[in-house]
Amino acid sequence: MKMTGAQAMVRLLQKEGVEVVFGYPGGVVLPLFDALYEAEGIRVILTRHEQGATHAADAYARVTGKPGVVIVTSGPGAANTVTGIANAYMDSVPIVVITGQVATHVLGTDAFQETDITGITIPITKHNYLVDDPADIPSIMAEAFHIASTGRPGPVLIDLPVDVSRGEIDFTYPERVNLPGYKPTVKGHAKQVHQAAALIAKARKPLLYVGGGVLSSNGAKELKELAELMQLPVVTTLMGKGAFPEDHHLFVGMPGMHGGKFTNYAITETDLLLGVGVRFDDRVTGKLATFASKAKVVHVDVDPAEIGKNRPVDVPIVGDARAVISAITAELRKMNAEPRTDAWMHVIDDWRARYPFHYHTSETAIMPQYVVERVRELTKGRPTVFTTEVGQNQMWACQYLRITEPRTWVSSGGLGTMGFGLPAAIGAQLGRPDHLVIDIAGDGSIQMNSQELATAAINKLPVKVVILNNGYLGMVRQWQELFYEHRYSSSTLPQDCPDFVKLAEAYGCFGIRATTPAELDDALVAAFAYDGPAIVDVRVEREENVFPMVAPGGSIDEMLGGIPGGPVSEMLDEELFEEVWE
Amino acid sequence: MKHTLSVLVENKPGVLTRVASLFARRGFNIDSLAVGTTEDPTISRMTIVVSADETALEQITKQLYKLINVLKVQDLDPEEMIDRELVLYKVSAAPERRHEIIEIANVFRAKIVDVGRASLTIEATGTGDKLAAMEDLLRAYGIKELARTGKIALARGSRDA
Incomplete structure (x- = not known):
C-alpha cells in the first residue's frame, strides 16, 4: 500500500498499541502531526514544553509497563527532550522519542533549527536512528519499540528528516526484527541459579536487595513468593519501591543515604546479599569497601555490564529478574529448603523498633x-x-x-x-x-x-x-x-x-x-x-533536615541524625542472636 | 596491561562514533584504533588497542556488547595472534647517505616508495617492536614526517574450529 513516511509512522504506532503520544509540533515535524490529526486510537497530549512531554511519557511507561512515546520537532524541540531522555536512560524506562529533522539535503549545513540530536543522545539512549530512506521506516520503528522495551529497558530516539516523512513508501508491516547484535539473556544460567539457591538455603542472615529491575520485569508476585517461602527480609531501593509491599512484615525499608538506620544495619550485617535488578548505586552503597562487607553477594541483572561493575560478586546471574527469581524459588522447593531466618528477623525487628524514622512534632509549625x-x-x-x-x-x-x-x-x-x-x-x-x-x-x-x-x-x-x-x-x-x-x-x-x-x-x-x-x-x-x-x-518548617543521613562517601551504618545509634558493630547483640539461633 | 580487542561491528554510519564515544565517556584510553570492512561487506572489524587491567577490560567488553551494532568482541591472546602495523617514514637523505638508509630498509624488509632530492620515503609493515627498532635507527638521519595506521590483528589459524 502506498503512503507517506509520516502516515507509515502513524500506522506503526497503532500497530505497537500506542494509545497516548506526548508532543509538541514545529516546522519539520508537521507531516507527522498532520498524519496524527485524525489517527484512530491515538490521543495526542500537547504539553507546554518538550521536557514535560518526555517526563510524562517516562511516567506513563512506568505506570503502564508500555513504552511511552514522544514526538517533537527538530533543533530546540529535540534539544529540550535531552533531560527527559537522560532521566529515562538512568532509570531504565522504555520510551521512544521521535524528533523531526531538517531535510536530508541540508543536513550538516547548520540549517534553521538543525541540531545533531542523534550525536547528542548517543550517551543517553539505548540506541538511536537517523532515518535517511522512507523505506526503512517500518523496520526502524519495529526495532525501536523492541529495543526500548526488552532486556534492560531504555530510551530509543528516531530522528526523522522532513523529506523522509513526506516521501512515499510501499508500506508493509515488518514481519520480525533483525538485530544480530542484540539478544538479551532472559533465563538465568541453571548452575548459578542452583548455587544461589544453595546459598539461600544455608544462610543465617540473608537479605534481598531489590531494585527497579523487578518492576521492569513485572516480578513483584514472584518476589513475594520467594521472600515468603524462605522468610527473607527485603529492602527495596528508591527505584524498587512497590516491588514488595511496604506494609509486609518482611519489608525492611529503603537502604542508602537517607534510608532507614535499621535498613543500613541489616545490609551491613547480612551474610548473604541477594541483589536483584539493582546496580549498587553510590547513593545506596556509600563507601563501597564497607558495604555489605560480611556478605557473599548474589547479583541478578538483565544487564551483564552491571554485574561486578561496582562490587565484586560471588554468584553472578544474568537474566530477567522475574524469570531468575522463579527459577531460584523452584530450585529451593526442589531442595525442600526451609526458612531459618527467625533469629535474624528478631534482630531486624528489634532494630526497626529502636530506630524508626523520627521527627519532632510541633503544635504550631507544619513539619x-x-x-x-x-x-x-x-x-x-x-x-x-x-x-x-x-x-x-x-x-x-x-x-x-x-x-x-x-x-x-x-x-x-x-x-x-x-x-x-x-x-x-x-x-x-x-x-x-x-x-x-x-x-x-x-x-x-x-x-x-x-x-x-x-x-x-x-x-x-x-x-x-x-x-x-x-x-x-x-x-x-x-x-x-x-x-x-x-x-x-x-x-x-x-x-x-x-x-x-x-x-x-x-x-x-x-x-x-x-x-x-x-x-x-x-x-x-x-x-x-x-x-x-x-x-x-x-x-512547612523551613529548616527541617532529612535524617538519618549517610555523609557523602561514608559507611552506610554510620549515619548522622535520627535516633542515636552507633555503627552496626556496636548495635548487634551477638549473644542474643546466638541464643535465638540455638 | 595492553590488550588487543578485535571487534566486529555492523558496517553502518555512526558506529565508529558510538564505539569511540563509549571509550571516552567511560574513561577508557584507546592506544590505537583501526577500522575496515571484512570479507562480509556488511561487517567491519575494529582493532582496538587499550591499556586496561582485567576488571576494566571486562567492563569495556560488556559495555561494547551493549551497543546494538556490536556483534562480537574478542580479546586476542598476544601469543596466538598475528598483528601488523603499516608505517610511512619520510627520512632526510642527502645523496651520499641514501645507500645506508636503503640498507636499513632492506634489513627490515621495508620498501622505498618515493625518492626526493633530499628525502626517502619508506613503507614498512610489521609488529610494533620491529617498527620501533627500525624507527630508532632511522631517527639518526632525521625523520621529517611519519604516518602510521594503528594495529590490525587476527587470531592465528590454529585457533580456528
Whole structure:
C-alpha cells in the first residue's frame, strides 16, 4: 500500500498499541502531526514544553509497563527532550522519542533549527536512528519499540528528516526484527541459579536487595513468593519501591543515604546479599569497601555490564529478574529448603523498633514529614500513584509513604531531575485514569515545569500537587548547613513568590494553602476531593533536615541524625542472636 | 596491561562514533584504533588497542556488547595472534647517505616508495617492536614526517574450529 513516511509512522504506532503520544509540533515535524490529526486510537497530549512531554511519557511507561512515546520537532524541540531522555536512560524506562529533522539535503549545513540530536543522545539512549530512506521506516520503528522495551529497558530516539516523512513508501508491516547484535539473556544460567539457591538455603542472615529491575520485569508476585517461602527480609531501593509491599512484615525499608538506620544495619550485617535488578548505586552503597562487607553477594541483572561493575560478586546471574527469581524459588522447593531466618528477623525487628524514622512534632509549625504522613493516611484504601520532585520532598516521601503496589511510585532516581514530578503526574494519570495521582513536591522543583499545569487543566487530568514549601532549595540548604558552615549560597527562595494558590487559579486549577497543622487536613481533603487538578501550598518548617543521613562517601551504618545509634558493630547483640539461633 | 580487542561491528554510519564515544565517556584510553570492512561487506572489524587491567577490560567488553551494532568482541591472546602495523617514514637523505638508509630498509624488509632530492620515503609493515627498532635507527638521519595506521590483528589459524 502506498503512503507517506509520516502516515507509515502513524500506522506503526497503532500497530505497537500506542494509545497516548506526548508532543509538541514545529516546522519539520508537521507531516507527522498532520498524519496524527485524525489517527484512530491515538490521543495526542500537547504539553507546554518538550521536557514535560518526555517526563510524562517516562511516567506513563512506568505506570503502564508500555513504552511511552514522544514526538517533537527538530533543533530546540529535540534539544529540550535531552533531560527527559537522560532521566529515562538512568532509570531504565522504555520510551521512544521521535524528533523531526531538517531535510536530508541540508543536513550538516547548520540549517534553521538543525541540531545533531542523534550525536547528542548517543550517551543517553539505548540506541538511536537517523532515518535517511522512507523505506526503512517500518523496520526502524519495529526495532525501536523492541529495543526500548526488552532486556534492560531504555530510551530509543528516531530522528526523522522532513523529506523522509513526506516521501512515499510501499508500506508493509515488518514481519520480525533483525538485530544480530542484540539478544538479551532472559533465563538465568541453571548452575548459578542452583548455587544461589544453595546459598539461600544455608544462610543465617540473608537479605534481598531489590531494585527497579523487578518492576521492569513485572516480578513483584514472584518476589513475594520467594521472600515468603524462605522468610527473607527485603529492602527495596528508591527505584524498587512497590516491588514488595511496604506494609509486609518482611519489608525492611529503603537502604542508602537517607534510608532507614535499621535498613543500613541489616545490609551491613547480612551474610548473604541477594541483589536483584539493582546496580549498587553510590547513593545506596556509600563507601563501597564497607558495604555489605560480611556478605557473599548474589547479583541478578538483565544487564551483564552491571554485574561486578561496582562490587565484586560471588554468584553472578544474568537474566530477567522475574524469570531468575522463579527459577531460584523452584530450585529451593526442589531442595525442600526451609526458612531459618527467625533469629535474624528478631534482630531486624528489634532494630526497626529502636530506630524508626523520627521527627519532632510541633503544635504550631507544619513539619514536612507530618504532611507526608497525613497524605498517606488520607489516601489509605484509595488506589493512588505517587510521583515526586527531587530533593528533601522526595526523601520524605520515600521515608513516610507506604507503597504497596507495583508501578504506583514514580520518582527520578539516577538523574535526580528537579521538575520531574508534575509532568510525571500527568503521564501517570493518563496511564491510570482511575487512580488518584499525587505529586509530592518542593517549592523549588515545582517551578521547573509548572507550565504543565496548563496541560493538566486543559486535558482534565485531576493531578494533585502537594508542595512542601519551605522557601529553600531544601536539600541544597541542608548540605550547606551540614558541610558548608551554614553558608546558604543561592539556595533561598521566597516562600510567597510565586503565590502558588494564585498560580493554580491562573491555570484554572484549584489552589489552597495550609499554614498551621490545624489547617492541613482540610486543605488536603479539599484538594483530593476536587474534580480537577489542584495545588496545596503547605508552608512547612523551613529548616527541617532529612535524617538519618549517610555523609557523602561514608559507611552506610554510620549515619548522622535520627535516633542515636552507633555503627552496626556496636548495635548487634551477638549473644542474643546466638541464643535465638540455638 | 595492553590488550588487543578485535571487534566486529555492523558496517553502518555512526558506529565508529558510538564505539569511540563509549571509550571516552567511560574513561577508557584507546592506544590505537583501526577500522575496515571484512570479507562480509556488511561487517567491519575494529582493532582496538587499550591499556586496561582485567576488571576494566571486562567492563569495556560488556559495555561494547551493549551497543546494538556490536556483534562480537574478542580479546586476542598476544601469543596466538598475528598483528601488523603499516608505517610511512619520510627520512632526510642527502645523496651520499641514501645507500645506508636503503640498507636499513632492506634489513627490515621495508620498501622505498618515493625518492626526493633530499628525502626517502619508506613503507614498512610489521609488529610494533620491529617498527620501533627500525624507527630508532632511522631517527639518526632525521625523520621529517611519519604516518602510521594503528594495529590490525587476527587470531592465528590454529585457533580456528
